[in-house]
Amino acid sequence: SAAEWGYTKRNGPFTWAKNYPTAAGIRQSPVDIDTALATSDSSLESKPLRWKYVPQNTRTIVNSGHGWRVDVDSEGSELVGGPLEGTYKLQQFHCHWGSSSDKGSEHTVDGQSYAAELHLVHWNSSKYADCGEAADYPDGLTVLGVLLKVGAKNPELQKVIDLIPSISHRGEKTEVKEAIDPAKMLPKTLSYWTYLGSLTVPPCNESVTWILFKEPVEVSEEQLAAFRSLRCYKRGEECPCDEVDGLLISNYRPTLPLGTRELRECGS
Numbered sequence: 006s007a008a009e010w011g012y013t014k015r016n017g018p019f020t021w022a023k024n025y026p027t028a029a030g031i032r033q034s035p036v037d038i039d040t041a042l043a044t045s046d047s048s049l050e051s052k053p054l055r056w057k058y059v060p061q062n063t064r065t066i067v068n069s070g071h072g073w074r075v076d077v078d079s080e081g082s083e084l085v086g087g088p089l090e091g092t093y094k095l096q097q098f099h100c101h102w103g104s105s106s107d108k109g110s111e112h113t114v115d116g117q118s119y120a121a122e123l124h125l126v127h128w129n130s131s132k133y134a135d136c137g138e139a140a141d142y143p144d145g146l147t148v149l150g151v152l153l154k155v156g157a158k159n160p161e162l163q164k165v166i167d168l169i170p171s172i173s174h175r176g177e178k179t180e181v182k183e184a185i186d187p188a189k190m191l192p193k194t195l196s197y198w199t200y201l202g203s204l205t206v207p208p209c210n211e212s213v214t215w216i217l218f219k220e221p222v223e224v225s226e227e228q229l230a231a232f233r234s235l236r237c238y239k240r241g242e243e244c245p246c247d248e249v250d251g252l253l254i255s256n257y258r259p260t261l262p263l264g265t266r267e268l269r270e271c272g273s
């Protein structure tokens with residue numbers, strides 16, 4: 006419907022606050038990472054970030070109309086340590102990109118955009134029953150962010166790309182037959198920045214502890230082009246968005262002010 010949020014002039018990030026007032030809050034994401042502001046924190050260094058994923062638990066990939074999303078059976082996964090209290094479980098992962106590879110990441114670093122950004126969404130299973138409930142609490146969610154830059158073809162992400170033709174239109178979904186290992190999409194060095202923020206999509210709940218790895222991971226131009234071949238409208242319907250024939254060529258939210266929030270870092 007026309008009211009549906011998106012990334013075009015008519016329904017894009019600058020219109021979201023109309024229907025989703027939280028989008029105008031003071032704990033919003035993404036933000037520009039001003040590396041000079043980051044404070045290193047010994048407590049982060051003393052509790053290394055640790056994760057365990059079950060590749061066989063990656064279930065389905067869906068075209069949400071806002072991008073692709075791989076839904077995961079949370080059982081057996083866990084993320085602990087670093088800034089986190091308790092255990093978080095993996096719920097889904099997805100990506101944000103731009104119409105050309107000079108932009109597309111959601112977070113920027115000292116004003117620099119990357120070509121894309123991968124998000125692994127986790128929910129606090131120590132305190133809440135599921136992701137939906139957790140999304141309503143300030144300590145409910147944690148998203149691991151990975152900056153993607155143009156380079157070599159990413160073999161693990163290629164398993165996602167191979168499925169894109171079968172979810173070309175909004176609402177289409179398919180089984181993930183070949184297990185995708187989220188751990189293989191993370192950078193080698195585990196240095197990261199962390200701050201308290203929000204979902205970067207409506208309703209923009211202010212319930213996310215962001216952990217953004219410092220080291221970018223490579224993805225090829227062809228793989229980025231595949232992301233941009235997704236359509237934002239349903240098969241058989243005409244294109245509601247004023248994008249080039251409804252292609253999802255860009256789905257990143259511009260940065261919001263960090264304000265008085267603390268930005269911490271772990272590792273060089």
Ligand SMILES: Cc1cc(C)cc(S(N)(=O)=O)c1
Pocket residue numbers: 124126140148203204205206
């Ligand atoms: C829970 C959730 C859902 C979606 C679609 C996207 C996010 S994000 N971009 O904040 O990682 C979080």
Ligand SMILES: [Zn+2]
Pocket residue numbers: 099100101124205
């Ligand atoms: Zn995201």
